[in-house]
Amino acid sequence: MARNAELAELAESIFAASYDKGATGLDTAAWKACAESGLTTLTDPEVGGTLEDSAVLLEAAGAWAARVPLAETDLLGGWLARAADLAAPDGPSVAVTGSAAAGAGDTVSVELARVPWGRALVAVVLLDGDRVLVLDTADAAVTEGANIAEEPRDTLTFTGVTPVASGAAPAGAAEELALRAALARSLLLAGAARGALARSIGYAGERQQFGRPIARFQAVQQMLAEAGSEVAAAAASSAAAARTARTAGFADPATVFAVAAAKSRCGEAATAVARIAHQVHGAIGFTREHDLRLVSTRLWAWRDEDGNEAYWNDRVGELALRAGADGLWPLVTGRP
Template identity: 35%
Template sequence: MFTEAIEAILVDQCAPAAIRAIENGGSATPLWGALAESGFLELMASEEAGGAGLDLEAIFPIFVAFGRHAVPVPAAQSIAARALLGDVAAPQGMVTLIGHARRSDDGSVSAGNVAFGAIADHAVANIEGQLVLLACAGAQRTLTGIRGSLAASLHWTSDAIGTPVGDNGDQVAVFSAALHAAAIAGAMERMFSMTLGYCNDRVQFGKAIGKFQAIQHQLSVMAEHVACAGVAAELAFKAGKKIPPLLAAATAKARTSASVPLVAATAHALHGAIGVTEEFDLQLYSRRLHEWRMADGSEAYWNRVVGETMLGGTAPSVLQFVMEEILA
């Protein structure tokens, strides 16, 4: 029910033209206002706090939908921030997550390539294991320079850093990685749908190119990776939990990120030159896939987390480790 309602808003407010406008510096207020006024940002807040009290399993399809629509505002991060903040009231406006902030010797704090750092009003940050709420207006923002990217590096001076609001800072990186895994899964769904439709419509030598065996093979491999990414992303969103478990989120982010190069490359190869043009919508998703692949750590980073945990554990086999630590 919630997913259908949000999908309706996104279809109306998050069309490709609106995405391009926000990427080009336009106002995100109409889209953000529609999401905020609907109350959907409180989906993970407790019922006592006026929220819906949803767990991870219930909200997973919504996070996938945000990726499928290439939502250009930190809606997923703002929803997750409510769960991370617990009893602390979330600030008004767009809230993003910073999983790996660094504190310098002079007390200043820096964070590189923050998702939606260019437009966010606030950030829930992990600073040396402490959960800190930061005002982005007080930060020096440095854009990535990548066309259309809303990520930015942020730097706060020591006097702009507030006191910690919790000791669960390590959960920020885990939750943010899970969000990006879900977004990758959603964007891949959209890219595969676009690619399949194009191959069925594009005619060459008297028949649709999707009828050629070589094209069908590439589509089949792409479909396998899209399906695998969806299953992997869902691992992080356990029933009855509010925060993704570390190893499940690590596996989800690693597996979805690993599929990005093949899925994006195959989609562009089958579309040909039209796929990279500004006017065609495919690049709205492929650009995000490559950015999300690296966000919060690529597959190499999260594979290392899983591998080191397994090698340092007592499970007698890889299968038992997976069953007990990742799938349980």
Template identity: 60%
Template sequence: MSSEPNVRSDHQLELRDLAETIFADARAGASGAATGFDAELWQTLEQAGLARLTLPQAVGGSDGSLTDLAIVLESAGAHAARVPLVETDLLAGWLAHAAGLEVPAGPLAAVAGDLTVTSAGDRVTVSGALPRVPWARAAAAIVVLAANHVLVLAPSAVEITEGSNVAEEPRDTVTLAEVTLDAGTVATTPAGTAARFRQRAALGRALLLAGAARAALAESVRYAGQRVQFGRPIGRFQVIQQQLALAAAEVAAVGAATDAAARTAATDGFGADSTAFAVAAAKVRAGEAAGVVARIAHQVHGAIGFTREHALRLATTRLWAWRDEDGSEAWWSDELGSRALAVGGDGLWPLVTGAP
């Protein structure tokens, strides 16, 4: 992992202020029961240059860095933003561009899955089903990594069956019945694409988890200072203070892990062993923190925190949903263990610290 200190530049501080303002305004203007794609927020992000932050300007991006994107995604997670930022920028846009395909305009969905791909001349026919595709119903295009192909699918060419995760975010089933693609929408997968896709998806989800954990802690601290029991705010009771301190430690830990992973990916690239290790560690740590922070937040709030009208559920339902998406703690823990065994005792310390 990169040992560079976590010092934000003036540019990054301004970016965080911008992102916090945009996402907070969108959340304040939405109904507490609102679900699905927030088209107005997406338009604002497009206008601000945040929707495709890390993509090249030549394909409609802003030429930003992964550390810039990390700031935006953490803020999006904290404010329960209902937009496919990870999918559009970090996954679909990158995947199409890396394969030499045109990057479609608008919000995008991205998924890796098993499809039957048949080639006949300059045309390709695709069949199969892709379960739990994030934001498929809202996407202008769906970019798929299937075996050794990258496919750009028009929503009108597929059948979309709506579904959702526990946070009520779209997780749809996309069914393809012998869909024919022309040469401009299919390409051969570059070497190493599948591993890079997994790492990018896991890093994006971990950053969203870091934001949601921060939001759950902030909501709990606020509530503990307002809720009066036995003549004083419950935040003055030692047992509540201890639990909030534990939650704060978890939030700090996941923030440090995701920040390190983003900086390592920005410095070394997603093809590096150091990035693979850092991303796996960040996803594992984010999943562990999600369970602890959500539990403490609901213990502090009591029954009120479970109601649909309460803001806490926006954070905790996402913590529960996202911890298992793009690889569970068990899956990424196995990845960490495999990499540690592969380098052996002499290589473990350099692997963990990034030291030569």
């Protein structure tokens, strides 16, 4: 607990120091500070961090709308490279799935759409069937794109390039990669929801209407209370998923269930919290000058990335049916 508190304090201090509500793209200052503190490779065995440590870091990143690919680099790109017995890229990276066409010699060609932080990455770790390829992004043609939160979602086109490294993919890599991405997105959503609530509480205490702060009106208090319950649910479900993944491993049905439930619940919370936050702020919350948009647009974008509510609700249903009447309670609670 003490370690997590120290980690949260460190992360908050880094993100607060470089916070710029008008900037887009990679926050190089925050990235450098995170790298120097070991946060960009937190779950690397040489660093020794756990998934629960990563949960603390990503929740803080979501709350501050941090413009750094921490989840992509550590939980996805770094993990897949290490799982294939390859050296993790030294710098921002991400793992994606795709089908590369073989060319002359050892060259490959592949087009990867909507790659998170594509233009800022040093490498892409590609899961291509039963093999893992590390591709240098300097060899890629980049077509820039973005999600609604203005985070880079670029198309990277590799034509006849030689991979930096290649290795055999571990068993179940595709499923684990999808679960890791959904878990990371859930944690970021929980943080963004907390950030939206904090901004709403602050604004309600400052905004005067009829001679008193709007926070003193019962209707506003009820909305903020509802948002608070949604934030608590998102935090609890995502933290539980991280804990289950650490203790049981990603191949365990309990982890699949926990991650599926967390991503679905955090997506539901995202919708509710963003709606309430904008109701409390009124028209000013939709302006570019106000920083509420940084978290609300991330809530809208992230709830649909790495599987939306419908997709993960289907997974929850499938797991529940497969468990049957006798297995449902142990699946939900993690107890016999």
